[in-house]
Amino acid sequence: MTYIVNESCIKCKLMDCVEVCPVDCFYEGENMLVIHPGECIDCGVCEPECPVEAIKPDTEPGAEKWLKLNADYAKTWPNITVKKAPPADSKEWRASRTNFNTSRRIPARVIEANRDVRVTPKSRHLGTIGMSAMGQ
Ligand code: SF4
Numbered sequence: 608m609t610y611i612v613n614e615s616c617i618k619c620k621l622m623d624c625v626e627v628c629p630v631d632c633f634y635e636g637e638n639m640l641v642i643h644p645g646e647c648i649d650c651g652v653c654e655p656e657c658p659v660e661a662i663k664p665d666t667e668p669g670a671e672k673w674l675k676l677n678a679d680y681a682k683t684w685p686n687i688t689v690k691k692a693p694p695a696d697s698k699e700w701r702a703s704r705t706n707f708n709t710s711r712r713i714p715a716r717v718i719e720a721n722r723d724v725r726v727t728p729k730s731r732h733l734g735t736i737g738m739s740a741m742g743q
């Protein structure tokens with residue numbers, strides 16, 4: 608089992624979660640974070656830290672697609688271990704979201720890596736996803 612980040616994180620990206628992970632297995636895209644399933648030790652500490660309930664165990668119904676997304680993007684996005692300032696419009700998105708809100712069909716692109724060399728021009732290209740492609 609692992610924990611995953613789902614669409615509730617997109618554009619909210621509050622990053623409270625990264626501060627508590629004992630194994631630093633969060634990875635940062637432009638609009639959301641993901642968890643590396645191979646590094647997560649299933650401690651569950653991060654789940655209650657997320658104010659928008661974006662972190663769930665992969666055993667929850669509907670988690671399969673998010674498990675794949677987390678696994679795929681954790682390979683190319685840079686590791687994040689310290690909370691940063693959330694996006695300027697984070698509060699606005701937080702107020703309007705539910706897990707069934709299709710307005711979340713937005714890209715979650717990889718950020719520019721300024722200290723982590725995992726992101727190459729090739730992986731940046733591959734790191735552009737659309738939520739509609741995930742069946743949302
Ligand atoms: Fe990190 Fe534990 Fe959350 Fe996994 S469940 S991402 S190990 S805090």
Ligand code: F3S
Pocket residue numbers: 612615616617619620621622623624625639640656657658659660661662
């Ligand atoms: Fe996202 Fe929640 Fe962490 S909004 S960045 S999963 S605290």
